[in-house]
Amino acid sequence: MRIALCGGTGDLGAGLALRLTRDSDHEVVIGSRDPEKARDRADEYEATLEDRGIEDKITGFANEMAADRADVVVLCVPAYHLADTIDTIAGSLDDTILVSPAVGMRNDEGTMTYNPPSAGSVTALAAGAAPDGVPVVGAFHNLAAGRLADLDADLGWHVLVVGHDDDAKATVETLADSVDGIRALDAGPLAVAPEVEGLTPLLITVAKNNDLHDLGVRFH
Amino acid sequence: MRIALCGGTGDLGAGLALRLTRDSDHEVVIGSRDPEKARDRADEYEATLEDRGIEDKITGFANEMAADRADVVVLCVPAYHLADTIDTIAGSLDDTILVSPAVGMRNDEGTMTYNPPSAGSVTALAAGAAPDGVPVVGAFHNLAAGRLADLDADLGWHVLVVGHDDDAKATVETLADSVDGIRALDAGPLAVAPEVEGLTPLLITVAKNNDLHDLGVRFH
Numbered sequence: 518m519r520i521a522l523c524g525g526t527g528d529l530g531a532g533l534a535l536r537l538t539r540d541s542d543h544e545v546v547i548g549s550r551d552p553e554k555a556r557d558r559a560d561e562y563e564a565t566l567e568d569r570g571i572e573d574k575i576t577g578f579a580n581e582m583a584a585d586r587a588d589v590v591v592l593c594v595p596a597y598h599l600a601d602t603i604d605t606i607a608g609s610l611d612d613t614i615l616v617s618p619a620v621g622m623r624n625d626e627g628t629m630t631y632n633p634p635s636a637g638s639v640t641a642l643a644a645g646a647a648p649d650g651v652p653v654v655g656a657f658h659n660l661a662a663g664r665l666a667d668l669d670a671d672l673g674w675h676v677l678v679v680g681h682d683d684d685a686k687a688t689v690e691t692l693a694d695s696v697d698g699i700r701a702l703d704a705g706p707l708a709v710a711p712e713v714e715g716l717t718p719l720l721i722t723v724a725k726n727n728d729l730h731d732l733g734v735r736f737h
Numbered sequence: 738m739r740i741a742l743c744g745g746t747g748d749l750g751a752g753l754a755l756r757l758t759r760d761s762d763h764e765v766v767i768g769s770r771d772p773e774k775a776r777d778r779a780d781e782y783e784a785t786l787e788d789r790g791i792e793d794k795i796t797g798f799a800n801e802m803a804a805d806r807a808d809v810v811v812l813c814v815p816a817y818h819l820a821d822t823i824d825t826i827a828g829s830l831d832d833t834i835l836v837s838p839a840v841g842m843r844n845d846e847g848t849m850t851y852n853p854p855s856a857g858s859v860t861a862l863a864a865g866a867a868p869d870g871v872p873v874v875g876a877f878h879n880l881a882a883g884r885l886a887d888l889d890a891d892l893g894w895h896v897l898v899v900g901h902d903d904d905a906k907a908t909v910e911t912l913a914d915s916v917d918g919i920r921a922l923d924a925g926p927l928a929v930a931p932e933v934e935g936l937t938p939l940l941i942t943v944a945k946n947n948d949l950h951d952l953g954v955r956f957h
Contacts (some may be wrong), residue, residue: 628925631932673957677943703946704939705848712851712939719924719932723897723956726923735955736943737893 520692521587523548523580523602524594526558529618529657532665533591533696534562538573539668541695545575548583548590550605555583569668584609589692591616591657596639600646607648614685617643618657620717627725629718631711638710640679652682654689655710656701659717661731672698674733677713679704702736740912741807743768743800743822744814746778749838749877752885753811753916754782758793759888761915765795768803768810770825775803789888804829809912811836811877816859820866827868834905837863838877840937847945849938851931858930860899872902874909875930876921879937881951892918894953897933899924922956 520537522530525547534545547562549555555577562575584590584606594602596619603615617640623632636642640655647653656678664670676693678701680686690701704713720732740757742750745767754765767782769775775797782795804810804826814822816839823835837860843852856862860875867873876898884890896913898921900906910921924933940952
């Protein structure tokens with residue numbers, strides 16, 4: 518599959534780009550509002566992989582170009598850029614699955630809590646902003662980006678997948694499963710997105726309070 | 738310590754009674770609105786342990802008697818009985834820590850979601866119902882009761898502990914850590930209780946959707 522990481526110049530984009538390229542045959546494209554930044558970051562990811570003997574091509578484009586002909590677009594942008602980013606790429610979406618990993622959080626004197634938008638969840642906000650017929654799947658909310666981008670780190674994490682379109686969810690689950698150390702679990706319909714997104718501030722708070730770092734979650 | 742499990746005749750009470758008695762030196766007392774039921778269940782728990790060569794005493798009383806002289810009272814009752822149960826035992830609380838493991842959930846055609854009370858969380862509801870000066874700690878929300886009560890099952894779970902009183906939390910963390918296969922993590926103040934409680938419906942939904950059973954959580 519062709520996977521576009523829109524806003525993929527940050528930590529989550531780096532981790533997904535590096536691991537998907539290393540662990541799978543998927544083609545990874547980096548998107549950014551600034552195409553030069555996208556190309557620079559794509560070159561950096563390529564160089565990181567080349568140091569490990571992996572000679573795959575990663576390209577970088579403006580978001581709307583990156584999304585063009587992508588099978589899956591992962592919206593690696595903060596929640597407050599989500600609707601704008603979807604508007605920007607809307608004309609490029611054709612049989613494309615949108616993946617929303619963003620979370621709304623509130624920081625109250627160092628304690629992170631969940632701060633959902635009025636849509637109920639950030640994933641629901643993305644679903645509301647997406648063009649008709651474009652399925653939106655919530656996934657990758659709970660990945661600690663620093664550890665994800667460290668190719669020496671073992672993960673052992675679950676990725677919780679929510680949404681209304683079962684075929685789209687199955688595709689995203691396959692994508693998540695293609696990363697070593699990640700196993701996707703079906704977390705149900707969009708109504709469960711608040712619980713899934715709420716895990717992210719909890720992981721951050723628990724890490725801080727217990728001198729742990731880069732926590733992910735495992736259900737067992 | 739003396740641990741009273743008020744409403745401890747159900748699954749969570751069974752699991753905590755059996756494992757705390759087996760794995761620690763804490764004294765376990767079962768409470769119920771019906772003292773005869775409490776005694777019967779205490780006898781059953783004793784018999785289960787005796788079959789495994791463990792000869793500890795577990796006693797059963799009416800809730801207010803069970804709470805008397807307890808260091809920690811775990812309120813193993815549904816959320817809608819929480820305030821009533823606290824009222825019943827209020828006169829027995831003296832330097833006692835109250836532990837709230839209950840969660841509010843909504844079942845929408847088989848999908849469980851979090852359904853907090855107007856207090857914001859069930860733990861906050863308990864804190865509001867407790868007499869002045871009695872610390873309330875949220876813990877044990879995310880334990881799958883069936884697996885907990887199965888003494889042959891390995892756990893490997895984290896217990897997330899929330900509340901305002903650091904000393905009380907430390908005591909409850911020590912209590913949780915005394916169960917083999919459980920490690921307590923400080924999840925912060927009461928404001929984080931919704932995220933902790935919201936994990937429970939998520940665990941149930943994920944288990945159902947992925948043909949898994951009795952899931953708990955591990956952060957790593």
